[in-house]
Amino acid sequence: xxxxxxxxxxxxxxxxxxxxxxxxxxxxxxxxxxxxxxxxxxxxxxxxxxxxxxxxxxxxxxxxxxxxxxxxxxxxxxxxxxxxxxxxxxxxxxxxxxxxxxxxxxxxxxxxxxxxxxxxxxxxxxxxxxxxxxxxxxxxxxxxxxxxxxxxxxxxxxxxxxxxxxxxxxxxxxxxxxxxxxxxxxxxxxxxxxxxxxxxxxxxxxxxxxxxxxxxxxxxxxxxxxxxxxxxxxxxxxxxxxxxxxxxxxxxxxxxxxxxxxxxxxxxxxxxxxxx
Ligand SMILES: [Mg+2]
Numbered sequence: 001x002x003x004x005x006x007x008x009x010x011x012x013x014x015x016x017x018x019x020x021x022x023x024x025x026x027x028x029x030x031x032x033x034x035x036x037x038x039x040x041x042x043x044x045x046x047x048x049x050x051x052x053x054x055x056x057x058x059x060x061x062x063x064x065x066x067x068x069x070x071x072x073x074x075x076x077x078x079x080x081x082x083x084x085x086x087x088x089x090x091x092x093x094x095x096x097x098x099x100x101x102x103x104x105x106x107x108x109x110x111x112x113x114x115x116x117x118x119x120x121x122x123x124x125x126x127x128x129x130x131x132x133x134x135x136x137x138x139x140x141x142x143x144x145x146x147x148x149x150x151x152x153x154x155x156x157x158x159x160x161x162x163x164x165x166x167x168x169x170x171x172x173x174x175x176x177x178x179x180x181x182x183x184x185x186x187x188x189x190x191x192x193x194x195x196x197x198x199x200x201x202x203x204x205x206x207x208x209x210x211x212x213x214x215x216x217x218x219x220x221x222x223x224x225x226x227x228x229x230x231x232x233x234x235x236x237x238x239x240x241x242x243x244x245x246x247x248x249x250x251x252x253x254x255x256x257x258x259x260x261x262x263x264x265x266x267x268x269x270x271x272x273x274x275x276x
Pocket of ligand 1: 019020021022023029057192193194215216
């Protein structure tokens, strides 16, 4: 056979898979960062907010493990406890993390500005909405109803413990698509605020979009952000845009409010037969 013919999807986007903290709720992704600091503090180790935020997007036990593997933390742990942290130390910290995170997660459930308008816009396009997260279901069971009270309720929500592996593996995004009954994967766009979020979408074969100013990369609450000097924000913004773009994001924007025009761009690329 001299020629082979390849099938391409030319239809529009059918679903958005949205991260929770830093993307749709919890401006600055503050809730988990605060609790990671507190959990290490319980074990006599002071970590910085920057260290606490570094692995953000990952499933939370894996996140604790990644902090524990940082050179400075290993050193401090050795000084405090005589050895570097063991797997059972990490199990113990994760066991402590769960109730501490659940206890405060409701305080960080306010929607990020633009969330409701963007969801409404997506719905008028006929898109369905899925949620994925580094949180476990103990945490989303509290966060989900809090967000619903504020008007945001995705059609399906997948927590990190619902799948064999969290981000950067694609399973949560794929399970969300499956639970929505949506295919092909190139008809889905994944939106999130961290490098593992971008990887999750790309690994799932979806379009992947990063949000910068409302998420972990800037790491400021809404009031801190409002009070921050543009001079301070600009270099942080540049660094964050570069980081998420270099992780392979198809598009990077300030926040979820900026998503609607991106959907037009992706629809146009799909119509031309492009794939993520
Ligand atoms: Mg996030």
